[in-house]
Amino acid sequence: xxxxxxxxxxxxxxxxxxxxxxxxxxxxxxxxxxxxxxxxxxxxxxxxxxxxxxxxxxxxxxxxxxxxxxxxxxxxxxxxxxxxxxxxxxxxxxxxxxxxxxxxxxxxxxxxxxxxxxxxxxxxxxxxxxxxxxxxxxxxxxxxxxxxxxxxxxxxxxxxxxxxxxxxxxxxxxxxxxxxxxxxxxxxxxxxxxxxxxxxxxxxxxxxxxxxxxxxxxxxxxxxxxxxxxxxxxxxxxxxxxxxxxxxxxxxxxxxxxxxxxxxxxxxxxxxxxxxxxxxxxxxxxxxxxxxxxxxxxxxxxxxxxxxxxxxxxxxxxxxxxxxxxxxxxxxxxxxxxxxxxxxxxxxxxxxxxxxxxxxxx
Amino acid sequence: xxxxxxxxxxxxxxxxxxxxxxxxxxxxxxxxxxxxxxxxxxxxxxxxxxxxxxxxxxxxxxxxxxxxxxxxxxxxxxxxxxxxxxxxxxxxxxxxxxxxxxxxxxxxxxxxxxxxxxxxxxxxxxxxxxxxxxxxxxxxxxxxxxxxxxxxxxxxxxxxxxxxxxxxxxxxxxxxxxxxxxxxxxxxxxxxxxxxxxxxxxxxxxxxxxxxxxxxxxxxxxxxxxxxxxxxxxxxxxxxxxxxxxxxxxxxxxxxxxxxxxxxxxxxxxxxxxxxxxxxxxxxxxxxxxxxxxxxxxxxxxxxxxxxxxxxxxxxxxxxxxxxxxxxxxxxxxxxxxxxxxxxxxxxxxxxxxxxxxxxxx
Numbered sequence: 001x002x003x004x005x006x007x008x009x010x011x012x013x014x015x016x017x018x019x020x021x022x023x024x025x026x027x028x029x030x031x032x033x034x035x036x037x038x039x040x041x042x043x044x045x046x047x048x049x050x051x052x053x054x055x056x057x058x059x060x061x062x063x064x065x066x067x068x069x070x071x072x073x074x075x076x077x078x079x080x081x082x083x084x085x086x087x088x089x090x091x092x093x094x095x096x097x098x099x100x101x102x103x104x105x106x107x108x109x110x111x112x113x114x115x116x117x118x119x120x121x122x123x124x125x126x127x128x129x130x131x132x133x134x135x136x137x138x139x140x141x142x143x144x145x146x147x148x149x150x151x152x153x154x155x156x157x158x159x160x161x162x163x164x165x166x167x168x169x170x171x172x173x174x175x176x177x178x179x180x181x182x183x184x185x186x187x188x189x190x191x192x193x194x195x196x197x198x199x200x201x202x203x204x205x206x207x208x209x210x211x212x213x214x215x216x217x218x219x220x221x222x223x224x225x226x227x228x229x230x231x232x233x234x235x236x237x238x239x240x241x242x243x244x245x246x247x248x249x250x251x252x253x254x255x256x257x258x259x260x261x262x263x264x265x266x267x268x269x270x271x272x273x274x275x276x277x278x279x280x281x282x283x284x285x286x287x288x289x290x291x292x293x294x295x296x297x298x299x300x301x302x303x304x305x306x307x308x309x310x311x312x313x314x315x316x317x318x319x320x321x322x323x324x325x326x327x328x329x330x331x332x333x334x335x336x337x338x339x340x341x342x343x344x345x346x347x348x349x350x351x352x353x354x355x356x357x358x359x360x361x362x
Numbered sequence: 363x364x365x366x367x368x369x370x371x372x373x374x375x376x377x378x379x380x381x382x383x384x385x386x387x388x389x390x391x392x393x394x395x396x397x398x399x400x401x402x403x404x405x406x407x408x409x410x411x412x413x414x415x416x417x418x419x420x421x422x423x424x425x426x427x428x429x430x431x432x433x434x435x436x437x438x439x440x441x442x443x444x445x446x447x448x449x450x451x452x453x454x455x456x457x458x459x460x461x462x463x464x465x466x467x468x469x470x471x472x473x474x475x476x477x478x479x480x481x482x483x484x485x486x487x488x489x490x491x492x493x494x495x496x497x498x499x500x501x502x503x504x505x506x507x508x509x510x511x512x513x514x515x516x517x518x519x520x521x522x523x524x525x526x527x528x529x530x531x532x533x534x535x536x537x538x539x540x541x542x543x544x545x546x547x548x549x550x551x552x553x554x555x556x557x558x559x560x561x562x563x564x565x566x567x568x569x570x571x572x573x574x575x576x577x578x579x580x581x582x583x584x585x586x587x588x589x590x591x592x593x594x595x596x597x598x599x600x601x602x603x604x605x606x607x608x609x610x611x612x613x614x615x616x617x618x619x620x621x622x623x624x625x626x627x628x629x630x631x632x633x634x635x636x637x638x639x640x641x642x643x644x645x646x647x648x649x650x651x652x653x654x655x656x657x658x659x660x661x662x663x664x665x666x667x668x669x670x671x672x673x674x675x676x677x678x679x680x681x682x683x684x685x686x687x688x689x690x691x692x693x694x695x696x697x698x699x700x701x702x703x704x705x706x707x708x709x710x711x712x713x714x715x716x717x718x719x720x721x722x723x724x
Binding site: 069071127169 | 480489493565
């Protein structure tokens with residue numbers, strides 16, 4: 001079953017991210033204010049804020065651009081609190097891969113990572129598990145775990161709970177930055193598959209599957225087999241699927257100059273992230289039937305009766321990373337990315353009020 | 363009144379950081395595990411973890427060492443939740459200055475900063491205030507606010523509460539790193555005054571002053587004048603005193619090669635932070651009567667009946683940053699630091715089991 005295409009959802013009654021307590025519009029307003037304040041601190045050396053990472057021209061290193069990003073795991077953490085065990089290490093991997101993909105989207109190779117782990121009362125086993133996951137993922141992405149902060153904050157976090165954020169620095173030569181400015185009509189849009197929700201949309205997903213914070217009951221819910229899941233995986237396993245890194249797949253293509261634009265599909269989905277790498281005169285027309293959507297999305301979209309607009313803004317819907325390449329490069333890129341799918345095409349913008357991403361609604 | 367010197371505290375009945383829910387020893391055990399895991403990810407380019415910042419040798423930039431650090435505001439945030447208003451901007455300044463001092467302690471000039479702000483429900487006014495403080499402090503420290511993450515996580519944070527962490531990157535030439543290896547006997551220890559607790563010891567301080575989380579009652583407590591405070595400031599104002607940056611004072615001394623070792627006095631106090639910049643064969647002998655202790659510490663130490671060992675491990679006790687300089691440089695450095703105090707001397711270690719910092723107990 002593929003829920004991308006058919007317009008069979010009652011959009012008036014569907015659950016929204018706002019219902020789950022997350023207001024993307026309020027966040028966007030706050031982010032705009034932050035950008036304005038931050039812009040006042042940027043000198044000649046720093047680039048604009050708003051892409052997937054911030055850029056900084058390294059003094060004394062001609063042509064070298066440092067690219068940095070900060071992010072958190074978000075409420076996927078509550079899955080780990082509920083399930084425990086190996087899920088804690090997964091959180092560590094998730095935040096590293098999330099950050100690595102963010103700076104990859106500008107063409108940067110990751111150099112080092114620092115984590116921020118805050119909890120009410122330190123459980124050495126949990127800390128070791130989370131940081132073990134962080135260290136493993138750093139090694140897999142070819143970067144150093146350079147440090148971090150482990151904070152014990154009684155009265156701030158409930159027993160057994162923690163927050164986890166990450167900070168990454170990489171670099172790219174200024175001539176090699178991929179910011180989408182080279183994207184043009186007729187370019188090809190290639191999607192790389194996600195493993196699931198990665199690290200976005202969990203406040204809504206938890207609400208849809210019925211998690212309430214009652215641990216024994218939530219564990220039962222998560223242990224149920226995913227409807228339509230095929231291989232018998234549980235809802236919990238599907239929701240805990242790791243945020244994968246695209247560094248290994250994409251970096252060789254960047255070295256060969258084959259990519260014009262990239263987007264890491266995180267909060268805001270394809271609808272909000274793809275425009276970040278599109279020139280204003282270009283539109284991405286997508287074909288949602290062109291890729292397979294993991295069963296977990298079908299389940300969430302159906303149970304939550306989510307509108308089509310909402311699902312593509314809250315979830316990645318199966319596409320974790322997007323490459324935009326020249327038509328003449330498409331065959332080579334596709335041959336080097338066995339999992340890649342041709343998911344759309346760049347077309348010229350006709351009117352200024354057109355949506356920058358089309359094909360995701362009926 | 364100066365509580366540093368006299369041994370008038372009943373050490374058996376005094377309140378400890380552990381009583382307040384923070385176990386520094388457990389944290390140290392966890393940190394050791396983290397270091398071991400992190401060390402496995404460090405290649406030729408990255409330096410050892412354990413100083414105030416992590417170091418990374420920048421590829422393509424001969425001699426350039428990037429220095430990075432991550433930190434959080436900790437439970438000082440609860441003061442801002444209680445008092446509101448301008449206290450939110452203060453939290454932003456606090457985290458930036460904390461991070462700037464951390465990498466300064468290795469000799470690094472700050473380049474850029476990213477923040478992580480996580481809350482249950484975004485309040486645009488609070489976000490704007492916090493990030494305004496971050497931006498102001500970045501500008502004051504001569505660095506760029508390059509980006510950050512603003513996370514809305516319902517079910518993770520209580521209404522009106524948030525966590526705030528920061529990440530900083532600076533650089534130093536490898537020949538200019540100040541890691542304490544040049545420190546030797548007869549060197550002089552100079553203390554720079556703190557404004558108060560900066561960002562450490564607040565879980566205990568809140569317990570000592572009697573804050574319970576009952577907002578109206580806590581506000582009344584904080585509005586009371588600080589006993590012995592002289593200028594009539596309230597307990598709340600004293601506790602909210604800003605974490606000051608030492609970048610402006612110290613960087614010119616570094617440029618002139620006048621400093622052999624530095625320590626940022628954060629969690630762990632003088633007792634745990636000063637040893638980080640001491641060679642194994644050196645001991646710092648301090649004279650606690652040599653500097654003025656802000657009244658807030660007298661109040662906390664007296665009400666909490668804190669043992670001498672505990673107070674110097676939990677609080678900075680009035681010394682926010684320490685410089686170790688050669689005897690022949692002492693006069694020049696002191697003349698350039700009007701607020702500096704000669705607080706001790708480096709002496710040779712005689713036996714391997716001696717404490718690395720002496721003079722802080724009876």
